[in-house]
Amino acid sequence: MSSNSLPIVGICAWSGTGKTTLITELIPLLRAQGLRLAVIKHAHHQIELDQPGKDTFRFRTAGAEQVILASAQSRAVMFEQREVAEASLTAALELVNDQQIDLILVEGFKHETLPKIEIHRPSLGHPLLFPHDSQIIALASDLPLDLPSPVRVTQLDLKQPSLIAQFILERIVGRNTQNMTELRTTPSCADAREPSSLTLHEAQTRILAAITPIKTVIKQSLRLALGQVLAEAVISPLDVPAHTNAAMDGYAVAAADLPLNALKTLPIAGTAFAGHAFAATCPPSACIRIMTGAPMPAGTDTVVMQEHTETTAEGWVRIGTGHQFGQNVRRQGEDITQGQTVLTAGRRLSPADLGLLASLGIAEVKVYRAPRVAFFSTGDELRSIGEPLEAGCVYDSNRYTLFGMLKNLGLDVVDLGVVADQPAALQAAFKMAADSADVVITSGGVSVGEADYTKTILDQLGEISFWKIAIKPGRPLAFGQLGETLFFGLPGNPVAVMVTFQQIVQPALLYLAGETAYQPLVIPARTTQRLKKKPGRTEFLRAIYEPAPDGSLTVHTTGAQGSGILMSMSRANCYIILDEDNAGVEAGAWVKVQPFRL
Structure with a gap:
């Protein structure tokens, strides 16, 4: 296997020091110099790159030893290792296509024999792997290291990945970098990810x-409280509805008088209006003409909507079958009961909240300044x-x-x-x-x-x-x-x-401001276009989401995404969020969308 003769360098460090981040930064820098790269990563846990339901997953679970997936752009080979054994670098190198690769970067395999660059961050408190590992040829640190004499090893600035790439080109690849025309002296916003940046x-x-949080409490009238944050919970002083009432215009009857097998004609004993109740008790085998919101008269428990009735020439009402006890009736307290917490502290008051508070007769509330x-x-x-x-x-x-x-x-x-x-x-x-x-x-x-x-x-x-x-x-x-x-x-x-x-x-x-429940809405949508991205940063693309014929959502960008193009924001109704590790998506893929105009 001739890939063993390819230039190879390992990136080693304690877990959590930033090996993956550095390799992600080195790849575009080395590719810019014309190198074709392979990356080998040592995983200490089970690897599962496939997804249940995919054809390749079905082939593997059916028992295939190798599954090869080929397209115009990519090739994937999945090997099943029936006998569990520790992964070795030698076995991994056998999978490298040496005809298409100029340099191999290795993450992990710190006990294997190969030249290595150790990453060290003094703030993490881990001891150096060097000089106990004689294969370490350089130390990349975010701070200068005071090594004891006569220890001699190349020290590299972890904050300048371009200089680390230059070291690899000279020491590992054997290329003279004196004539390089690209100049990168310090990290910049063009880099995929800067070592010192925060997620x-x-x-x-x-x-x-x-x-x-500010805890100064003031009282505000309802209209002035719009958009403010409640300082204490609101407890309902009454039932809503305050009385059992009709949910429809129609006729209030006793369920016992509803017809079962044939039409039934009932006399109308009176009328009940919202705000003007029918004061008497409805006589047996009679009904009361009732309007929406009117209190249910004594002796009635059901409302038949007027569209399901007809009146006779004598002024009686004819009712058919198919009605049920309690239909079209709103029970006292079915929305809110007296003593119930209707709004919790820490809630930002919305227009609907103002209406709710007004329905309870509450004129002012306590909010945080x-x-x-x-x-x-x-x-x-x-x-x-x-x-x-x-x-x-x-x-x-x-x-x-x-x-x-x-x-x-x-x-x-x-x-x-x-x-x-x-x-x-x-x-x-x-x-x-x-x-x-x-x-x-x-x-x-x-x-x-x-x-x-x-x-x-x-x-x-x-x-x-x-x-x-x-x-x-x-x-x-x-x-x-x-x-x-x-x-x-x-x-x-x-x-x-x-x-x-x-x-x-x-x-x-x-x-x-005291708000406790803020969480931006994020929904899935299919992108209608290919989205390019380098791993290393979370990107927010200005975009427009809209419904597709099948009821799902599609999304597309508003065009050029420069940070000075304000028109792209004015046209947008959402962000497409591409996470830090995302390396771009193809058209038709699902992406995360954060609406900002609802």
Whole structure:
């Protein structure tokens, strides 16, 4: 087997250190240099790549030793190993097509003999595998390592996968990289995944852990309470309906007087209206003309709707067969009983909730004070609407999208306008915002290349962390506190502002406001187009979902997905969510869709 002579290098580390992440970053870098790659991963658990119900799964469960699936784009071979034995690298290498591969990357198999690069993160507290493994030729760490003398081993910066790829090209492949024309000195938003970036879930979890919900309670009238969060449960003071009543216009009768085998004619003893009850008792073998909502007269228990009757010339009513006891009657308390909890604390009040509260005669409720949010945009190139637009300048759109999203959450909003990239102006704006609000949100000023004094000012005024989030769009984010005030620094591109707000800031603001049940809706839909993606980041594609003829949902993007193309967001009614490990999907595949216009 000649693949044993192919260049090969292993990536070894303790579990959870980031072996898969690094290999995912190395693959596009090495492919950009013309290399064809094979990756071998050592799995310590049972492997199941097939799905029950698929033809290949049926062949395997029927007893086939090998199942080969072939298409124009891909080939898959599934071997059944009847006798359980530990996997070996030698056996795995026998499966490599050496005529189509230039380099083999290996994850795991740390006890096999092959050149290895060890990943080490001192913050995790694991000991080095080097120098106990003589096959380790380099250490890739996120921090410089102080190794004892005379230990000598190549040290690589884990935060710069391009330099690790260059090391593999030179040391393993034997290629001279001095004439390489591609230049990648530091990680960027073009990389599949940066080693130091947080996943979306990690960022959300850290932020929520740092927030204490506002517990200031105020009383609000119903109309002013719309969109606010209940501070205490609402208990019904009465039954709904307050009395047993008719659900239809028709005739109230006793079930004993309903006909069984033939038509029956009954005299009409009176009429009951909503708000004007029939005060007497209905005589036996008679009926009462009744309107929807009217209390059921004594002596009756069933309503026959008027469409199922006919009146006679004498003014009596004729009823047919097929009716049942209690039909078309709403029982007292069948919707709500007195003393029942109708709305729980932590609920954001909707229009339907206001109607429910009004139906109980409740005029005001206790809610948590809405968080006050101050926001502004930063940038010398930004102009407000109405100002002249000089060359190189743009109108500020971010404040308007932020205003709309904040108002939709029922928050108290303060717009502080556009602040120039000047230290004094920025410092004054940050102080004013922090003094007047519970939360400060800015757009712009948190990306690589922004003015250094922005970070310096924030560090002086509070405790701020600058993060890179593994999402697209919306990689940079700043979060922390300016004194007692929460701070979110969003990227400057318009779509990135909206995505980071909706996915990261909005859950935090709702939690701060006291809401306990927020969970964004995610539904399945079939994509009508192929969607390209590299693993490493969660991507949010602006899209339109709509019903298909069979009743299912289909979805397609709104076109170009650049983070500055605001039209793509204006046309969209949802995001297509492609998870971190997703490597793209074909047309017709099921994808996750998050609607944002309902």
